[in-house]
Amino acid sequence: MSDSAIQDVAGLQTPDEDHQKLYLARGTGPYRRASLALFLSGFATFSLLYCVQPLLPIFSQEFSISPAESSLALSLSTGFLAIAIVCAAAVSEALGRRSLMSISLVGAALLTVAAALAPDWHLILVIRALQGFVLGGVPAVAMAYLAEEIDPRGLGATMGLYVGGTAFGGMSGRVLTGIFAEYLSWRPALFLIGAIGLAAATGFIALLPPSRNFVGRAGFDPQFHLKAWMGHLRNPALPFIFTIAFFAMGSFVTIYNYAGFRLVASPYGLNQTELGLIFTVYLFGIGASSVGGILGDRLGHFTILSIGIVITAAGCALTLSASLPLIILGIVVLTSGFFMTHSVASGLVGKYAAGTKGHASSLYMLAYYIGSSVMGSAGGWFWAMEGWTAVVIFTLILMALAFFSALAAQRLVLRPS
Template identity: 70%
Template sequence: MSSAAQQAEISTSIDGPDLKIVATQASVVARQFLTRGTPAYKRASFALFLSGFSTFSLLYCVQPLMPIFAHDFSVSPAASSLSLSLSTGFLAFAIFCAAAVSEGFGRRSLMFVSLMGAALCTIACSLVPNWHLLLVIRALEGFLLGGVPAVAMTYLAEEIDPRGLGASMGLYIAGNAFGGMAGRVVTGAIAEYLSWRPALAAVGVLGLLTAIGFMLLLPPSRNFVPRKDFNAGFHLKAWLGHVRNPALPLLFTIGFLAMGAFVTVYNYAGFRLVAAPFNLTQTELGLIFTAYLFGIAASWAAGSLGDRVGHFAVMRAGILIAAAGAAVTLSSSLPLIILGIVLVTIGFFATHSVASALVGRLARDTKGHASSLYLLAYYLGSSIAGSLGGYFWLADGWSAVVTFILVLLAGCLVAALGVARLASR
């Protein structure tokens, strides 16, 4: 681009309060960032909050319904967990596809299609006549939802002024956690007074509304340049490079094991608590998921504390807190069981927050590819371990489930010690 053309581009791009110019040393490059405090920035941040809320409310709304599924469809607890495990498993693999598709299809459009499709799938689940069709639709829903987490962070990184990126990213993650909590609480409450079908329908309709709100609020991409070609060799080389980095596979292992332990607690605690001697109602069971509020606070605190005392120390502490919480749930006292679930939640969110941040710090280049590998391991942990826990439940009840969880967390701690040792070198 000629100097005159550069100047013309800059003079055009500075019109309006929402834009900021970034100049590189090599050449003058106009970037139209959304700056903090402007209306466009606020719309984008809230739109991404809605996308996170919708994604995780749709994904996890079936978790408190697993005991009902087991009864109504005459399936085992392990089989009932497939309503979530299949979704998270297909979501894990969809992340790779979505990242590539968004390069040609567009960030905003792909996220909207994903959210609308997933909401319609949830409504369809409320109408299914049999268990196997429900599982097929839930698998499709997970695949569709992969288009949101894979693209949302990329949109933020491309469009938001770096000085305001932390706040908008934090709001997006808060939307994830709040949606995961709300989806569980809403379905639990509605299922008690009506049935699981109206509960899923309500969450699906809410998903449609949030998808429409997302599309209306999110500003079109200003810095995204569509790519018509897809270089598979480049992506494969990038992923293999991260696998060969000795520290990163240990972080991927932490994501897999920590998420597996966390989901196992929430998947099967419901089976224990709706039975004697606790006999919790679906509403009471759903309210236990408000423990996520502690997780939201733990995520923020872990990042701040890690800057002061060291991220590896905070990650180890998070794992130990989760293990202590799992052990506390062995109690026969309901308040202590709830305390244990809260501790598991705090420990998991602290561990996940630090581990996901360390992936970006320890990846030498193509950090997006490293993050996609972490997310793959993270959601596979939810899918695989979340279902395996059901066999331990059938074998010897909650004590066997806790044993399984503690084994996962022990492996997590070994991996954390290993990555700290490698990073120190």
């Protein structure tokens, strides 16, 4: 059997003969296993991370704290996750992509169970911060794994599937937690989400193929990692793509954090199950992330990126309505636009990063989660001062900044060298 035939059977191909890289080819068994495994990793990561979001009004009431303070249960996780992502890129160079992601998923699931058993608010915050730090081993490393192992001609579609997994996880964590909390209270709800996350982690470990193109580095060389990060920051376009992640994620999380406070109050008076079911709109995010990746491959990534940002802003504006159906429609629209934006932007990082893609991905995710942490909590100040109108104005400003960042990145990429 020829070398090319062997590669076809194994699900590998070498589109770049100069580098002799063995890529997972679309339509093969290893490609499908990798896609499903990364889908499970996205599901577990985001269900564990965002399961507390529908519980914020409950935390505010049970522990007698403000909405902004209750948001720390999420903001601390995303903030420490942002810090950990930078460390994860370095650690994965020595430990390996697959091993680090496996340890992170199992650890985060067990910490969710621990949060369910924590006796007081401050301990919950400590556990949630630690959980965010542990989860940092997944997002940037997952993106790096895909960029290294998947045939570049199908990377957009695969990245879209991974982001779709994050959308499904974010939806499931929110919806299931809301339903469980309604009938069982919030502690059993967190316990069950932790158990589900552990099952997804087990599936991920069983399915993910070993890395073929990853070359590890023994030990820890600070100069190497600093040089890699600085190299990506000196790339003309990449810092603007990182900025898009910061503003888009900040806007998205702000809407989701404080929509619950608005909708459980008069005149809407939604219960936890009804509030949780609103998060089924994440299904639209799953579809939009995949569609965004595919359309980006076909029509141009920056075109679809700008469209996604505009759709997100339109959804934010729609939530200004006093009509519950229109508020829900607005959440549908902004969710679709956000995941389209994120899918394309994350794919652009892998496309334009020159080497050390794990480091480039870590910078993207650093900006992404700092936006979630800082802007998600800052939105509470606007909610406390002027209510929902102020929250929406705040998010529209963020999306305008994301749009101009996309235009700047596009000009720099297309500029003649």
